[in-house]
Amino acid sequence: MLERPSTPLAVRLLVAALCGGALAGSALPAQADSTVTISQGVDPVTMDPLKRTITPTQNASMNMFDTLLRHDREGKIVPWLATSWKHVAPTVWEFKLRKGVTFWNGDPLTSADVKFTVEKIKDPAEGSEQGPRVNTIARVETPDAYTVRYVTFKPTAIVPGYPWTTSIVDAKYWKEHGNEYQAEHPMGSGAYVFQSWRKDEELDLNANPKWWHGKPPIDHAIFKPIPEAASRVAALRTGETDLITNVPPQYEAQISGGRNTKIESARSDRVLFIAFNTTKPGPQQNKLLRRAFNYAVDVPALIRTVLGGHGYPASTPVPPNFTGFSAKIPFYHHDLAKAKQLLAKAGYPDGKGLELVLNAPVGRYNRDKELAEAIAGQLSETGAKVTTKIQEWTTYVNQTSQRALTPLYMLGWGDNSYDADNTLTSLFESNARISTYANPAYDTLVDAARYEVDSGKRQALYDKALAILHDDAPWIFLFQYDDLYGTSKRLQWRARADESLAVDEMSLSN
Amino acid sequence: MTAFLIRRIAGAFGVVAGVAVVVFIILHLTGDPAAAMMPLESTQAEIAAFRHAQGFDRPLWVQFASFAWNLLHGNFGLSLRHGEPALGLALERVPASAELAVTALVLAVVVAVPAGTVAAVKRNSALDVAARLLALVGQSTPVYWLGIMLILIFGVQLGWFPVSGTGGWQHLVLPAITLAMFTMARIMRLTRGSMLDVLQSDYLRTAVAKGVGSFRLIWHHALRNAWLPIVTAIGIELGTLLSQAIITETIFSWPGIGRLAYQAILDRDYPVVEAVVILGAVSFVVINLVVDLAYAALDPRIRYE
Numbered sequence A: 001m002l003e004r005p006s007t008p009l010a011v012r013l014l015v016a017a018l019c020g021g022a023l024a025g026s027a028l029p030a031q032a033d034s035t036v037t038i039s040q041g042v043d044p045v046t047m048d049p050l051k052r053t054i055t056p057t058q059n060a061s062m063n064m065f066d067t068l069l070r071h072d073r074e075g076k077i078v079p080w081l082a083t084s085w086k087h088v089a090p091t092v093w094e095f096k097l098r099k100g101v102t103f104w105n106g107d108p109l110t111s112a113d114v115k116f117t118v119e120k121i122k123d124p125a126e127g128s129e130q131g132p133r134v135n136t137i138a139r140v141e142t143p144d145a146y147t148v149r150y151v152t153f154k155p156t157a158i159v160p161g162y163p164w165t166t167s168i169v170d171a172k173y174w175k176e177h178g179n180e181y182q183a184e185h186p187m188g189s190g191a192y193v194f195q196s197w198r199k200d201e202e203l204d205l206n207a208n209p210k211w212w213h214g215k216p217p218i219d220h221a222i223f224k225p226i227p228e229a230a231s232r233v234a235a236l237r238t239g240e241t242d243l244i245t246n247v248p249p250q251y252e253a254q255i256s257g258g259r260n261t262k263i264e265s266a267r268s269d270r271v272l273f274i275a276f277n278t279t280k281p282g283p284q285q286n287k288l289l290r291r292a293f294n295y296a297v298d299v300p301a302l303i304r305t306v307l308g309g310h311g312y313p314a315s316t317p318v319p320p321n322f323t324g325f326s327a328k329i330p331f332y333h334h335d336l337a338k339a340k341q342l343l344a345k346a347g348y349p350d351g352k353g354l355e356l357v358l359n360a361p362v363g364r365y366n367r368d369k370e371l372a373e374a375i376a377g378q379l380s381e382t383g384a385k386v387t388t389k390i391q392e393w394t395t396y397v398n399q400t401s402q403r404a405l406t407p408l409y410m411l412g413w414g415d416n417s418y419d420a421d422n423t424l425t426s427l428f429e430s431n432a433r434i435s436t437y438a439n440p441a442y443d444t445l446v447d448a449a450r451y452e453v454d455s456g457k458r459q460a461l462y463d464k465a466l467a468i469l470h471d472d473a474p475w476i477f478l479f480q481y482d483d484l485y486g487t488s489k490r491l492q493w494r495a496r497a498d499e500s501l502a503v504d505e506m507s508l509s510n
Numbered sequence B: 001m002t003a004f005l006i007r008r009i010a011g012a013f014g015v016v017a018g019v020a021v022v023v024f025i026i027l028h029l030t031g032d033p034a035a036a037m038m039p040l041e042s043t044q045a046e047i048a049a050f051r052h053a054q055g056f057d058r059p060l061w062v063q064f065a066s067f068a069w070n071l072l073h074g075n076f077g078l079s080l081r082h083g084e085p086a087l088g089l090a091l092e093r094v095p096a097s098a099e100l101a102v103t104a105l106v107l108a109v110v111v112a113v114p115a116g117t118v119a120a121v122k123r124n125s126a127l128d129v130a131a132r133l134l135a136l137v138g139q140s141t142p143v144y145w146l147g148i149m150l151i152l153i154f155g156v157q158l159g160w161f162p163v164s165g166t167g168g169w170q171h172l173v174l175p176a177i178t179l180a181m182f183t184m185a186r187i188m189r190l191t192r193g194s195m196l197d198v199l200q201s202d203y204l205r206t207a208v209a210k211g212v213g214s215f216r217l218i219w220h221h222a223l224r225n226a227w228l229p230i231v232t233a234i235g236i237e238l239g240t241l242l243s244q245a246i247i248t249e250t251i252f253s254w255p256g257i258g259r260l261a262y263q264a265i266l267d268r269d270y271p272v273v274e275a276v277v278i279l280g281a282v283s284f285v286v287i288n289l290v291v292d293l294a295y296a297a298l299d300p301r302i303r304y305e
Helices: A007-018 A055-064 A111-122 A171-177 A229-237 A249-256 A287-296 A299-306 A336-345 A368-380 A393-401 A420-428 A440-451 A455-472 B002-029 B044-054 B060-072 B086-091 B094-121 B126-140 B143-157 B170-199 B202-209 B214-251 B257-267 B270-298
Strands: A035-039 A069-071 A077-079 A082-089 A092-097 A137-144 A147-152 A192-198 A202-207 A220-223 A261-276 A311-313 A355-362 A385-392 A408-413 A475-488
Touching: A035 A229, A055 A192, A055 A202, A055 A220, A077 A082, A092 A111, A111 A137, A111 A147, A111 A171, A229 A249, A229 A475, A229 B143, A249 A261, A249 A475, A261 A287, A261 A368, A287 A336, A287 A368, A287 A455, A287 A475, A299 A311, A299 A368, A299 A475, A355 A368, A355 A393, A368 A385, A368 A408, A385 A393, A393 B257, A420 A440, A420 A455, A440 A455, B002 B060, B002 B270, B060 B270, B086 B257, B086 B270, B094 B126, B094 B170, B094 B214, B094 B257, B126 B170, B143 B170, B143 B214, B170 B214, B202 B214, B214 B257, B214 B270, B257 B270
Parallel strands: A035 A220, A355 A385, A355 A408
Antiparallel strands: A069 A077, A082 A092, A092 A147, A137 A147, A192 A202, A202 A220, A261 A408, A261 A475, A311 A475
16 A cells, blocks of 8 residues: 655655665565566556457466467467357357366356347447457357357358457356446456556456366466566666566667576567558559569668667568468569669659658657658669658558648558458458458459458459459558567566467476 | 635636636647547548547537536546546546555655754754755756666666556655655755754853753754744645656656656546546645644744634
């Protein structure tokens, strides 16, 4: 508990500040060895797992709630609450639930809870951000207590409803207490049991001894947010925390050189790219110019100089560990002469008369502004005049929503479906909200792939769609980020591509 | 006195109402939060549904009327981000912010008033030069830089104090010093200036002639008369401390209202921003009123009729 302010306290503070030496060693609280402290940049915003999609909030709920399925480290779907799942009809997916799973209060977890969960997210009155994840599901059927069927509007080859991120809630508990109560009083079935939450301070969780998967190795988990990156690094170095997220590359040496700290990294599923707004008039509608700009950007140099080496050049919008990725698509290798040649062919010899704006957000993606400036510099080497327009995220994303950013704009895209579908439809289909590309031939291919059940045929469709994107170049293809984490040396944990922090995958050594 | 109080309280309502109008207009000019709140893959229909559910699709004047009506009932609405009542979110962070701001203010006054007094009495001595230099440094050091330096030196290198969050009194030390520095410098300069004026006045010369001891002369006769501008400054500084707390609370991961405001602004969480700003306006008005009343107590010549 906090001490209340008082004059004697202030006097003690002054004394403490002046002769702090006497306090050495007493300032840091001793921590039990089986406690892990995790510091993300922001606190979870709610304990209600059905509302938000932002990573820090989901990282808290994933430790308290179970999902039907999970992804393993390689992105393969593995059983979780559901022991099996299959396509029983073109529009019907069936899940068999694990028996004997209970919520912390002893309520059994059954198909009724799954149905309640999906319907809650789907209800427009709830205003859940997770709505888009379940919008392909028409209804949920529960033939018996341990069988759930998702009936989709159209046939689909992909398991619907994001069963690897959708937390299953206790329907009975929810109905008893109502919506608002859930924001601070979660009731899950997961590995860690909610203890207390002081907002912006600490979320305390205890290992669930009755967890169906067995009691996890670490007894207590504390989520303690630290917004400022430099302070997060300092807290890791002083031992106040065991794991910090979003480490800027400039702190890498401090952490890897620390006596008790180390760096963990994972090739993120988040890709960064520069899109051409081909729906608005301008030189960016010329395919030759778009290809020229792809050759003009030196992606490995950007990764080396701006990201301290932490990135992987991307040949397609789909990361290599996703279903639908095509290894047949080549990279655009940096070639300034070829870029100039293509520009001349496009009608802009030496970039003459070309004045373009590169839009970018600031503070949204790791080193976004710096990257935009470096890219503008590289593009200007063709002779074109490329300037940057940097805006704060909320203003920026509103313009994205109206397809108003033009002719060039930076965007990052992270998806945890491990499947090409969401990426290729949301970003490039003519009628997608933020798409600034329109190509009927492409639309036909990705639409067909969405409903193709045969995996070989499906891959062939994606190969063709990705080849079109390479050739048409609606993007300057940049890179996948390498996510950096700092951890204490006593923590055993391997970072994951989907940015998730499952405490049951961690252990501590002494 | 009663008439004065009634006038001031009526004025205070006017100020808060004005602030409410301004904050509403500014927030709504900066854009619609729907696109920022919903994931990029949402369809236009899903965004429209969200806007409808939150009432952002109503004409601006209707939104304002509903905001004003709810405000009169003390209802700021639910936070878009947290899904909880906005006023409650703001109020539950007030104790942490108050703890930090009051500690910083006490720290600043305890150091600055004696230091400023000594500097004035020993004008142009080495002590005075040192105090003035310290004030210069204190006023020109960015809070952000100071906070990080204190963390690196006293947290990481020496390991004397924790660097983030709350807990025992140890957690207060670094953020309180960071927050106090600017205010400390300002009050020190003001005390010195005010004391110099008083020290040159006739009545002090008279007091010296009557043989009043120098300790009593300075701390009783001079400082008491120099207090008035200092008290005003302290009142204003409390406001400054609350606004600077945004940076300090973010650096030290202090769970106060400044950090809430910062995140709410980034998210365009209208109800929370409105609650924080109006709460801030109310506290400014109250502080000013208290300062005015303190005048009367300190200076018997001032009477509010």
